[in-house]
Amino acid sequence: MVIMLIQIPKARTSQPSGEIRRDSLARFFLGPLAGVANRRKFLTQFEVARGRLRSQRQAYALLIADVDHCKAINDSFGHQAGNLALSLLSNRLDSCVRNGDSIGRIGGEKFAILLADCDPKAAAERAESIKDRVATAPLGLGDLQIPVTISIGGVAIADPRCSFNDAYSQATRRLYRAKQAGRNRVQMEDPSVADED
Ligand SMILES: Nc1nc2c(ncn2[C@@H]2O[C@H](COP(=O)(O)OP(=O)(O)OP(=O)(O)O)[C@@H](O)[C@H]2O)c(=O)[nH]1
Secondary structure, three states: OOOOOOOOOOOOOOOOHHHHHHHHHHHHHOOOOOOOEOHHHHHHHHHHHHHHHHHHOOOEEEEEEEEOOHHHHHHHHOHHHHHHHHHHHHHHHHHHOOOOOEEEEEEOOEEEEEEOOOOHHHHHHHHHHHHHHHHHOOEEEOOEEEOOOEEEEEEEEOOOOOOHHHHHHHHHHHHHHHHHOOOOOEEOOOOOHHHHO
16 A cells, blocks of 8 residues: 655644544545445355355465454554554555455444455465454554454365355354453354364
8 A cells, every 4th residue: 555645734732742643544435444344245256156166166265364462553653543544454454464355444443355266274274364454563654553463263164155244253152262262363153063162
């Protein structure tokens, strides 16, 4: 993504100048996130991958990534800075995926990631790597450094009968287990019967 320099208006209130700068940047960034599909476009991309699985037997994976403690980020840095952090996070996610993969924003602080042409083992490794790369360094927002981690629930898809809704609900269930297990984690499987005892 190209970040353009923008003219920041002079302060007319007693608001600290750093805050004004962040507000202006937030207005600049708000709206759809660069390189990130909305829900409808992401669904279309999911159906394309599903078609490839049917015709070419290319397995793929759906990951649902959710920012950990997003409320605490907003509370500590302000909602506008939270918006900017989500923009920067989408850039970082974008840098973690390959050509042919897709990223969609499916909720305020929730992203869907489609890993194309990917078997279950590779999907789990790539999900771990995405989670680790997000946590590697804080997101830099001018003078602010915002540490962000994500939790991921994912499903490797090798059966074309698996619809988006099926995959989404399975991935979301796993996401909540990743949250319960402490966050900054990936969950790509359901617990075995033995684990539940
Ligand atoms: N700044 C900003 N915050 C958002 C946006 N969308 C959702 N949020 C915030 O994300 C938070 C989601 O809250 P919760 O679902 O309780 O979870 P959380 O604080 O992220 O904690 P977890 O349990 O780790 O998910 C709320 O405080 C929302 O205000 C957004 O577009 N911008």
